[in-house]
Amino acid sequence: xxxxxxxxxxxxxxxxxxxxxxxxxxxxxxxxxxxxxxxxxxxxxxxxxxxxxxxxxxxxxxxxxxxxxxxxxxxxxxxxxxxxxxxxxxxxxxxxxxxxxxxxxxxxxxxxxxxxxxxxxxxxxxxxxxxxxxxxxxxxxxxxxxxxxxxxxxxxxxxxxxxxxxxxxxxxxxxxxxxxxxxxxxxxxxxxxxxxxxxxxxxxxxxxxxxxxxxxxxxxxxxxxxxxxxxxxxxxxxxxxxxxxxxxxxxxxxxxxxxxxxxxxxxxxxxxxxxxxxxxxxxxxxxxxxxxxxxxxxxxxxxxxxxxxxxxxxxxxxxxxxxxxxxxxxxxxxxxxxxxxxxxxxxxxxx
Numbered sequence: 001x002x003x004x005x006x007x008x009x010x011x012x013x014x015x016x017x018x019x020x021x022x023x024x025x026x027x028x029x030x031x032x033x034x035x036x037x038x039x040x041x042x043x044x045x046x047x048x049x050x051x052x053x054x055x056x057x058x059x060x061x062x063x064x065x066x067x068x069x070x071x072x073x074x075x076x077x078x079x080x081x082x083x084x085x086x087x088x089x090x091x092x093x094x095x096x097x098x099x100x101x102x103x104x105x106x107x108x109x110x111x112x113x114x115x116x117x118x119x120x121x122x123x124x125x126x127x128x129x130x131x132x133x134x135x136x137x138x139x140x141x142x143x144x145x146x147x148x149x150x151x152x153x154x155x156x157x158x159x160x161x162x163x164x165x166x167x168x169x170x171x172x173x174x175x176x177x178x179x180x181x182x183x184x185x186x187x188x189x190x191x192x193x194x195x196x197x198x199x200x201x202x203x204x205x206x207x208x209x210x211x212x213x214x215x216x217x218x219x220x221x222x223x224x225x226x227x228x229x230x231x232x233x234x235x236x237x238x239x240x241x242x243x244x245x246x247x248x249x250x251x252x253x254x255x256x257x258x259x260x261x262x263x264x265x266x267x268x269x270x271x272x273x274x275x276x277x278x279x280x281x282x283x284x285x286x287x288x289x290x291x292x293x294x295x296x297x298x299x300x301x302x303x304x305x306x307x308x309x310x311x312x313x314x315x316x317x318x319x320x321x322x323x324x325x326x327x328x329x330x331x332x333x334x335x336x337x338x339x340x341x342x343x344x345x346x347x348x349x350x351x
Contacts, residue, residue: 005039012036013047023136032134037117038165051155052163053116053127058097058108060116060127060158062090064140067150071141072104074249074256078291079320081249081256082284084143103282105257112137112253115165118155125151129253133170137253173316176210183207184217191222195303212313215296226295226345231287231312232276233344234323235265243336244326247278247285250319258283259326287312287321297345305332308341 008029015025026036040050053060064070064087072083085103092098092108099106114132118125125142142151187207191214194200204214215223238245239262247258266277267289278285293315299306307327312320325337 008036009039009043009046012039016047026134032130032167032170033136034115034130034134034165034167036134037119037128037130038115038134038167040119041117041163041165042161048119048121051118052160052165053118053155053158054160054163055110055113055116055158057110057113057116057129058090058092060154061087061097061099061108063154063157065090066147067142067154068147069143069145070151071143072106072256073139073141074106074251074254075136076249076251076320077316077318078288078314079249080284080286081247081258081321082286083256083258084282087140105259106138107255107257108138109253114167116158117165118159127155130167131252132168134167135170135252137251138256176213177208179213179217182209182213182217187214188218188221191218192301194301197300197302197307200300210317211319212294212296212317215298215311222300223296223298224345224347226297226310228289228292228295230295230310230345231292231321231323232265232267232289234310234340235262235276235278237340237344239263239265241336241340243334243340245337246324246326247283248322248324249285258285285321288314291315292320293317295345297341297347304330307333308338310341310345 008031011029012025015028020028022036023033026033037050040046040048041052069084069086074081083104085101087099087104088101090097090099095109095111097108097110099108112131113129116127116129119128127140128136129138131137142148187209190203204211209217242261244259244261249256262278262280264279266279268275268277273288274290276287276289291314292312294313296311298309298311307324310323314320325334327333
């Protein structure tokens with residue numbers, strides 16, 4: 001291990017001791033979170049121990065079922081989504097996979113999974129996965145109810161102690177085409193013909209249009225802007241009347257979903273950051289409310305009727321989170337969810 005590696009490890013440890021999380025500690029010393037974890041592979045005497053893992057990633061995640069309840073964590077730059085439960089019903093083909101358990105509900109895109117590590121830090125044991133630039137795509141933490149022997153056996157099965165993991169600099173986000181280059185009329189026409197919400201991704205690709213851009217170009221017909229305070233109001237209303245909702249949060253390689261009621265909504269201000277939290281047994285959401293730049297109400301036609309979402313974006317145009325009413329295929333949208341959206345984000349009321 002060279003001097004610069006020792007220096008980075010020391011600086012990372014000092015920043016961790018100051019109370020920063022892995023991601024923020026790594027950023028503070030000028031490296032990615034994945035790089036910071038990779039530096040600990042093969043070290044001894046450090047607070048963090050890391051073991052590189054090998055795939056197949058689907059097989060590894062399927063092995064988690066034997067471990068019982070764990071915490072699944074998916075985050076982006078502004079929002080953290082945590083679900084406690086057992087990984088069940090995992091299946092996939094190629095780079096795409098699904099976890100369709102009652103508690104752990106994931107959409108997985110393995111083409112973005114570059115490296116994985118088993119990480120121990122004190123009593124904490126976790127599996128952590130990163131994309132090629134060292135951004136975390138998904139994490140799994142052992143909990144009190146986890147079968148630790150099964151968890152360790154899974155690590156041992158997929159450990160690759162000799163693996164040297166390298167990361168590359170992150171690529172700049174591609175700029176969307178000018179609005180004038182998009183055939184807005186054809187986009188709106190195709191939108192009106194949708195039969196399933198999943199067709200929306202194909203629609204964006206077909207018209208080479210960015211997500212928020214598509215909202216602007218169909219504003220008034222299928223979308224409208226909402227106030228930045230909408231997310232807080234929405235969660236409070238859902239908690240008050242018990243309407244079950246769906247909360248989607250995505251990373252580059254995973255979308256994690258909560259389906260069910262929310263109960264304890266706790267806004268919090270800390271170190272100049274405003275967090276909007278859901279703190280329920282089995283589900284935690286932590287969203288940087290101060291980073292919300294825009295909120296949209298989006299309506300998509302389907303064969304079961306219109307499906308309504310509320311979508312929040314940060315200052316960089318990154319999708320922070322999406323909210324829906326709980327809905328099963330073949331069933332119409334909940335009237336109670338639609339009433340909440342109309343109450344907290346009526347058309348024309350955006351601030």
